[in-house]
Amino acid sequence: MTIIKRLESSARMSQAVIANGFVFLAGQVAPDTSADVQGQTAQVLAEIDRLLAAAGSSKEFILSATIYLADISTFADMNKSWEAWVHPVAKPARATLQALLVAPEYRVEIQVTALVAG
């Protein structure tokens, strides 16, 4: 039988879905939107760390990340937090694009797919 595990489900979505050895996270945004894009990125990455741990994974098992920036001119600032955080020898595939997000105070949203640690 197919087993799918879900974490932190709301009316609309789950924050993490685990199946067949993979972990799919919802797009993460910063809890404190008073921060600038560098600060929001650090918060987003901390949320990703937290959810991956709950799902039995961690950042070294991230396969792919899609990064949405409300303003692409903040690319270098986002990367400061990203490069300080990403695993030194286990880097995911990645794409970054500009997109308006659900609320104007969100400067960055990141969605990742990972492997369950084994």
Place this chain on the structure above:
Amino acid sequence: MTIIKRLESSARMSQAVIANGFVFLAGQVAPDTSADVQGQTAQVLAEIDRLLAAAGSSKEFILSATIYLADISTFADMNKSWEAWVHPVAKPARATLQALLVAPEYRVEIQVTALVAG
């Protein structure tokens, strides 16, 4: 040998691709674009139901959904159709962003990844 099954292939793409127990759908748009975003979302979700059924899956097996809105201010209207449709105890990971779509009459496009039912 690697087995990949494809449904409804055109010159450019397949509407569904099935491999290794996963189903990847093409981004779905509304057949009747005279509808508003709530109506278009309902149509898109009906297309997703139809394609998942053809692929041997269903909405409770959706792992992840990416929702593109031509105008992010229609987020609440999209969610009316989404929340009426999404499985009550089997909710996917999700991300929503604003993006212009292939034709201006498309108000919403949704792309999902699911598991084959087992």
Place this chain on the structure above:
Amino acid sequence: MTIIKRLESSARMSQAVIANGFVFLAGQVAPDTSADVQGQTAQVLAEIDRLLAAAGSSKEFILSATIYLADISTFADMNKSWEAWVHPVAKPARATLQALLVAPEYRVEIQVTALVAG
């Protein structure tokens, strides 16, 4: 133990990540940005061919593609290169949207997920 293989890793990302029989590529852009969107698309698809080959896959094993165009009005021009390239009987799921990319000279970026050839 979980085995993840990574190709062409930089400070920020890997260009290809291989795990559990799947290949995740980073979003690919054109090396020569003096080309128009049709020419840039052909370059991007050549990069995808190159990375898939290095990962033990090829275009007939692509499951899903997301295409980002800096200007959605170039959709038909992108498709000229896409249709000349895509495998005649093995077409992936696909979604196309408009999004500003990391540098204004990039007219198109494509991210694909494939299966390792078996």
